[in-house]
Amino acid sequence: MIKKWFKKNKPRKDLPFFWQNYAKSFEEKLPEKVSDTRFVVFDTETTGFDFKQDRILSIGALRVENKSIEISDNFEVFLKQTKFNPETVKIHGIIQNERFQKITELEALKKFLSYIQNSVLIAHHAGFDVKMINKALGRHGLPKLKNKILDTAILYKSTRIATNLIDREKSYTLDEIAEAYNIDLTDRHTASGDAYITALIFMKLLSRLSKDKNFRLKDLFKN
Amino acid sequence: MTNSIASRIADFLSDFPPFSLMERSHLKLIANEVRVMYFEQGKTIFARDEQVHNYFYIVQKGAVDLQKVDDSKEPETIDKCDEGDIFGLRPLFAKENYQINAVTDEESVIYAIPLDIFKPYAISNPQVGDFLMESFASNTRNPYSNEHRGKLVADENEIVFKKEALFELQPIPIIKKMVTVSPDTSIQKAAILMTNRKVGSVVVVEEEKPVGIVTDVDLRELVATGKFEIKKPIGKVMNSPVICYSKGLTIAQAQLTMMKHNINHICITADGTPNTRVKGIVSEHDILVSQGNNPAVLMKAINRASSTKKLKRIRSKIMVLLNGYLKSNIPLTHISNIIFELNDATIKRTIERCIAKLDTPPPAGFAWMSLGSQGRKEQLLHTDQDNALVFEDVPEEKLEETRAYFLKLATKVTKRLNIIGYEFCPAEMMARNPKYCLSLSEWKEQFSQWVTTSGNDEILLCQIFFDYDISYGNVKLTNALSDHIYEILKGNRNFLNRLAAQALRNPSPLGFFRQFLVEQDGEKKDLFDIKKRGVMPLTDAGRLLILEHRVKNISNTSARFEKLAQLEPNNKELYQACAYSSRALIKFRTRQGLKNKDNGRFINLEDLGKEDKIKLKRCFKTIKEIQELIKLRYEATYYL
Numbered sequence: 001m002i003k004k005w006f007k008k009n010k011p012r013k014d015l016p017f018f019w020q021n022y023a024k025s026f027e028e029k030l031p032e033k034v035s036d037t038r039f040v041v042f043d044t045e046t047t048g049f050d051f052k053q054d055r056i057l058s059i060g061a062l063r064v065e066n067k068s069i070e071i072s073d074n075f076e077v078f079l080k081q082t083k084f085n086p087e088t089v090k091i092h093g094i095i096q097n098e099r100f101q102k103i104t105e106l107e108a109l110k111k112f113l114s115y116i117q118n119s120v121l122i123a124h125h126a127g128f129d130v131k132m133i134n135k136a137l138g139r140h141g142l143p144k145l146k147n148k149i150l151d152t153a154i155l156y157k158s159t160r161i162a163t164n165l166i167d168r169e170k171s172y173t174l175d176e177i178a179e180a181y182n183i184d185l186t187d188r189h190t191a192s193g194d195a196y197i198t199a200l201i202f203m204k205l206l207s208r209l210s211k212d213k214n215f216r217l218k219d220l221f222k223n
Numbered sequence: 224m225t226n227s228i229a230s231r232i233a234d235f236l237s238d239f240p241p242f243s244l245m246e247r248s249h250l251k252l253i254a255n256e257v258r259v260m261y262f263e264q265g266k267t268i269f270a271r272d273e274q275v276h277n278y279f280y281i282v283q284k285g286a287v288d289l290q291k292v293d294d295s296k297e298p299e300t301i302d303k304c305d306e307g308d309i310f311g312l313r314p315l316f317a318k319e320n321y322q323i324n325a326v327t328d329e330e331s332v333i334y335a336i337p338l339d340i341f342k343p344y345a346i347s348n349p350q351v352g353d354f355l356m357e358s359f360a361s362n363t364r365n366p367y368s369n370e371h372r373g374k375l376v377a378d379e380n381e382i383v384f385k386k387e388a389l390f391e392l393q394p395i396p397i398i399k400k401m402v403t404v405s406p407d408t409s410i411q412k413a414a415i416l417m418t419n420r421k422v423g424s425v426v427v428v429e430e431e432k433p434v435g436i437v438t439d440v441d442l443r444e445l446v447a448t449g450k451f452e453i454k455k456p457i458g459k460v461m462n463s464p465v466i467c468y469s470k471g472l473t474i475a476q477a478q479l480t481m482m483k484h485n486i487n488h489i490c491i492t493a494d495g496t497p498n499t500r501v502k503g504i505v506s507e508h509d510i511l512v513s514q515g516n517n518p519a520v521l522m523k524a525i526n527r528a529s530s531t532k533k534l535k536r537i538r539s540k541i542m543v544l545l546n547g548y549l550k551s552n553i554p555l556t557h558i559s560n561i562i563f564e565l566n567d568a569t570i571k572r573t574i575e576r577c578i579a580k581l582d583t584p585p586p587a588g589f590a591w592m593s594l595g596s597q598g599r600k601e602q603l604l605h606t607d608q609d610n611a612l613v614f615e616d617v618p619e620e621k622l623e624e625t626r627a628y629f630l631k632l633a634t635k636v637t638k639r640l641n642i643i644g645y646e647f648c649p650a651e652m653m654a655r656n657p658k659y660c661l662s663l664s665e666w667k668e669q670f671s672q673w674v675t676t677s678g679n680d681e682i683l684l685c686q687i688f689f690d691y692d693i694s695y696g697n698v699k700l701t702n703a704l705s706d707h708i709y710e711i712l713k714g715n716r717n718f719l720n721r722l723a724a725q726a727l728r729n730p731s732p733l734g735f736f737r738q739f740l741v742e743q744d745g746e747k748k749d750l751f752d753i754k755k756r757g758v759m760p761l762t763d764a765g766r767l768l769i770l771e772h773r774v775k776n777i778s779n780t781s782a783r784f785e786k787l788a789q790l791e792p793n794n795k796e797l798y799q800a801c802a803y804s805s806r807a808l809i810k811f812r813t814r815q816g817l818k819n820k821d822n823g824r825f826i827n828l829e830d831l832g833k834e835d836k837i838k839l840k841r842c843f844k845t846i847k848e849i850q851e852l853i854k855l856r857y858e859a860t861y862y863l
Contacts, residue, residue, distance in 0.1 A: 062228070068335075069259040071229050161649045164680050179638065180647055182284070192227045200332065203261035207330070 018110045019142055025117040026146055034206065034215045039064040039150075040119040041202055042075075043194040044129045047085040051135050055081040056105070059112055059133075060191030062199045063119070067206065069199055075115045076192045077108045106140050109133070116147060120217070124174050124198045126151040150220065152177070152201050159208045177201050229255040232334065235283060239307035241345075241354040242281075249344050258335040259283075265820035268311070268325040268333065275314035275321060278335035282308050285331025286539065290324040297818075298324055303539060306532075312359040314338055315345070328539070328820060329644070401504045403428045406435070406458030410446055413437065413457045421527050424488050424506065427461045431500045433490045435461025462486070469495030470502060477505055518544065518561050525568045531576075531639045534569055538644050541565050545603060546817050555806040556781065563600040567593075567694060569643065574695045577635040585632070586625050589614035590696035591654065598692040599762065600779045601809055604816040604823055608637060608645035609687060612654035613700050616662050629660050652687060663700055667707045674711050674718050682725050689766055690778045705775050712770060719771060723857035726763035729755055731847035750825040753815070757808045757842060761801060764849045767857075780805045794852070801849050804842035811839070 015023075031037050042061035048054035061075040080102045103111075112133070123129045126149050134144040156177050160166065178185055178197055181204050187193025209220065233254035236242035242250055258278065262268065262285075269276060271292045280287075286305045290298035301323070304310045313321055315338060345351050402425045404413050413425050417439075427435040437457055445451050445460045466480060467490045481487055487507040493499035508523070521537055521544065528534045541562065548558045574591055578584070594609040596602040612633055617625045633654035641647050654660050661669060670688070673681040689708070693701045712718065765783040772790055777783050784802035788795045816823025828836070 060227075067261045071226070071232060071257045071259060072255050074226055074228055076226060076228075163650050165650045165652070165684070180641075182642060184284075186231055187227060190227060193231070196228050196231075200259075200261070204330065207261075207263040 015142065018113060022113040022117065023146065028118060030118065030120070030148070030217060032216050032218070034210065034217055034220060035066050037065075037217050038119045039122050039202065040116045040147075041122040041195050041199040042116075042129065043123060043191045043198060044132050045189070045191045045194075046132055047081065047083050047088055049128070051131055053083070054085070054132075055079070055083045056108070056132055056136055057081060058191040059108060060193070060195040061112070061115060062192075062195050064122070064199050064202060067203050069196075074192065075112070077111060078102045079105050079108050081105070105136055109136060109140065109142070119147065121145070121147045121149045122152060122198065122202050123149070124152045124177075124194070124201070125171075126153075148221070150202075152198055152205060155205045155209065155220075156201070159205060174198065174201075226255060229257075232257050232259075236281070236334075239281065239309075241309075241351040241358075244350045244354065245344060245348060253336060253340055253344070256337050256340045258337070260333045260335055262327040262331050262333060264327055264329050264331075266327050268327065269321050270324050271322055272320050275318065276311065276335075277314070277338050278311070279309060279315060279338065279341075280311045280325070281334045281336065282306055282310075283332045283334050285333075286328040287331060287333070288324075288326050288328045290326060292324055298326075300543075303328065305536070305539075309355075309358060312355055315342070315355060316359055326820075401426055401501070403501065404457055405429065406461070407456045409454055410442070410451065410457050410460060411453035414442060414446075414453070423508070424504065425457070426465070426490060426501055426504060427457055427463075428501055433465045433467065433492060433497050433501045434458075435463040436465050436488055436490065436504075437461045438488060464497055465490045467492045467495055467497050469493070472505070474510055477510060481507060518565065521565055522568055525565065525572050528572055529576075531573070531642050534572065534639075535643045538569065542817070545813070549810065549814050549817065555810045559600055559603065559779070559809070562603050563597075566597060566602060567692075570597075570640065570694045573639050573643070574632075574636050577632055577639065580635065581628075581632060583628075585614075586621070586628050587615040587617050588697040588700065589629060590698065590700040591636075591694045592691040592701060593694045594652065594687050594691050597694075598690040598778050600692065601758075601762075603809065603813040606645070606822055607648045608640050609648045609652045610637070610654045610694070611652070611659040611688070611691070612661075613666050613704060614660075614662050615697075615700065616664050622662065625662070626657065626660060630655060630657060633660055663703060666704055670704070670708055671711050674708075674715065679725075682721055685722070686725065686763065686766065689770065690762075692778055709773050709775065712773075719767065720857045722763075722767050722770070723853050726760065726767050726853055727850055729760050731756075731760070731843050731850060751828050752824060753808060753812050753826050754824045757839075757846070758805070758812065760846050760850065761805045761808070764846075764853060765801070765805070767853065797845070797848055797852065800845040804845045807838060807842055811835070 040061050040063055042059060044056050044060075045058045046054050046056050056079055058078045059075070062069050063073050078101070121130070130145060130149055137144060153172055156172050157170075174194065174197060175185060175188070178201065181201060183197055183200050183204075185197065187196070206215075206220075209215075229251060233247070233250045236250055236254060237245075237247070242253075245253075260268075268280065268287065282304050284306065286303060287308075287310060288300045289302040289304065289310060291301045292298045302310075310325055311321070313319070345355060402413075402416050402420050402422055404416065404425055404427055406427050406429065417423070417425050424436060424438040426433055427437065435458065437460055441460050441462065446453060451460055466484055466486060468476070468480070470491050472489070472491070477489055480489060489505045490497075490501060491503045491505060492501055508520075521540060524537050525534065528537060545558065545562055548561075570591070570593065590613050592598070592611045592613065594611060596606055597609070610633075612629050614625060614629055637647065637653050637655045647653065652659060670685075673685050673688075691701070762780045765780040765787075768787055769777060769783045772787070774783075774786055774790075777786055781802045784798045784805065788798035788802070791798065811826075812823040814823070815826055831839070
């Protein structure tokens with residue numbers, strides 16, 4: 001499958017240098033074993049849920065390798081945006097003239113790509129965050145993310161037992177899973193905080209899904 | 224770049240020594256370099272003879288056992304670390320390899336603190352250094368003896384393990400939480416204070432110096448008899464002077480002093496005389512508690528527990544108790560009864576606390592039912608929580624409001640039980656599920672429906688809900704429910720036949736050549752599922768037969784078979800064998816679970832000795848026989 005991707009996405013010389021660097025990282029094949037794989041767990045805070053109109057305010061990410069997180073290695077950026085939605089301020093608390101140092105959208109994307117490289121991306125309800133990032137990339141004339149993606153909401157569903165007694169189609173929120181796994185909900189609704197909670201959930205999910213020491217990456221995508 | 228996770232980690236660290244002794248700015252720098260590690264239950268963080276890591280560790284969530292390893296013998300837990308405890312300090316002081324094992328006792332999140340970042344702060348802040356030295360030395364203490372941490376072992380490279388035998392010579396545990404009053408406080412006020420704080424004694428102080436002590440006994444002998452009125456000052460009835468010691472007092476000394484003076488409380492002061500500040504109080508009860516292996520004491524501790532965290536700690540002590548019982552080969556019936564009572568008390572205490580936390584008292588009478596293994600009094604290890612709630616019938620217009628209250632209560636209770644160690648039921652069979660939080664009439668209706676439309680799901684639900692035990696609340700409600708169940712089962716042969724078919728769905732686990740049948744595929748391939756193939760067939764058989772005999776209020780499988788042996792003398796031997804097998808299998812599973820730190824369900828046959836294999840085979844022969852009996856008695860084959 002990886003090979004096929006490459007044929008489709010031949011390195012385009014017209015794209016900026018940082019993108020080419022990012023694209024180049026995919027020449028390296030992903031490891032077979034889950035324990036050797038580098039995962040990046042991330043979350044975005046946005047001005048809303050409209051992919052066209054709304055903008056990313058902040059991205060938080062952490063690297064998970066062999067069920068550990070190096071805190072020094074975390075990623076957290078706040079973005080300068082002209083769009084402002086007082087409704088969502090209630091949720092994420094990021095106001096327009098914040099004391100955080102803010103960078104431009106392009107700068108943030110640049111940093112994010114160089115951080116993630118070819119890692120497997122993890123997010124809760126990943127579809128939303130990935131699309132938000134892809135939309136932002138598109139605004140700067142860049143292609144979509146090339147990474148493999150896993151969704152903790154879907155992985156969690158596959159750990160639920162097969163019985164008619166529960167609603168198996170139910171979609172689980174981050175809070176519900178965190179409660180089931182006894183994870184503290186501090187810093188909820190900050191990109192970094194949510195990424196950290198998602199990372200803890202992901203590690204717990206891995207142990208519930210893995211069948212043995214040589215648990216392969218391939219198997220993880222079967223869920 | 225900002226790092227808000229690091230700030231949260233710094234917040235966590237700042238609650239626990241030695242980090243609490245450090246400056247916030249330094250803590251942030253350290254937090255920034257922390258490695259967050261996740262471990263499943265039973266995983267080794269480091270092992271004896273392993274080269275020391277570049278980190279030391281602090282438990283953020285979960286629990287870690289420190290184990291002493293003697294070649295040949297099984298590892299012995301010498302200490303248990305939970306939230307906020309540090310361990311693995313050896314590399315801070317010595318270059319040799321680790322001398323003990325650190326193994327997770329439950330699923331854990333551990334913060335690894337890098338030594339090269341941390342060390343400069345430890346050196347520059349003598350308080351931090353001292354604390355670490357003391358912890359390093361005392362990390363070798365016997366886990367449940369409560370030896371305090373402030374003691375230095377002369378040679379820190381030499382690990383000396385304290386034996387139980389030396390228990391008496393260890394320093395006494397001091398209870399810091401004590402109630403003090405001034406001599407002119409009224410007797411009544413002091414008694415109210417003692418009741419609220421749930422203590423048996425109160426220290427009378429003047430300028431923080433102890434002048435007297437009043438215990439429950441004094442209140443009985445001097446006040447309840449009418450000798451003193453409750454309005455009188457407490458100073459009139461206090462025992463004075465107070466027997467005081469300094470905190471170096473050993474347990475043996477304390478016991479002797481108590482016997483000599485015929486008292487059961489000793490006051491601990493700064494210098495051991497009544498002329499200095501009171502530091503704490505030691506009671507006979509505390510000394511018993513410090514032994515930690517006494518069910519009566521654990522029970523008291525449960526009923527006094529004022530936080531979920533405390534209940535969780537007590538639960539880990541219950542596991543130590545269980546391990547000890549199994550090792551000394553105490554009959555399983557006794558073990559089950561004791562562990563059941565302790566579990567039951569834990570659940571009761573949790574519900575009690577949750578009710579107190581809600582704004583209003585329950586709007587109607589209710590009963591909390593434990594289902595499944597806890598309902599059958601067979602829950603020894605940490606297993607899932609299965610529960611349900613029944614409340615009194617209320618007028619139609621009040622129904623949803625009432626249900627909402629109980630759902631709120633159940634959500635609180637189940638959440639706390641989860642923290643204590645009873646995991647959420649994966650099938651959501653819990654009282655917090657609106658489907659299982661019903662009024663008495665709704666439950667009756669529900670059971671009728673399950674029994675009449677008995678598809679496979681309904682049969683499964685019946686099997687779970689027929690084994691219930693009231694954990695809290697009004698027993699009249701659960702009795703009414705039992706009566707109803709027996710009423711609708713009267714003459715319902717069809718339902719019993721279906722139940723019989725279910726009881727036969729897991730055939731006896733011995734293959735044609737008397738080999739064990741192991742799991743064929745999936746992650747448990749080649750392991751033997753003792754729950755599915757051993758425990759469940761017996762449980763199902765017992766339930767079916769007892770339902771037919773319409774015997775109420777016996778939900779324990781072994782007890783059910785004992786009862787059946789009385790009721791059907793011609794099958795006495797088989798039933799007795801079933802009762803025995805049920806106990807043997809549960810014991811087996813529990814032992815496996817404790818050894819492997821899991822739920823004991825899957826057994827690797829290669830790990831078993833010959834004797835165990837023979838024992839298991841004998842149990843399975845019994846299962847085969849009881850299944851034959853069921854096949855003949857019920858027309859189950861139609862449904863297979």
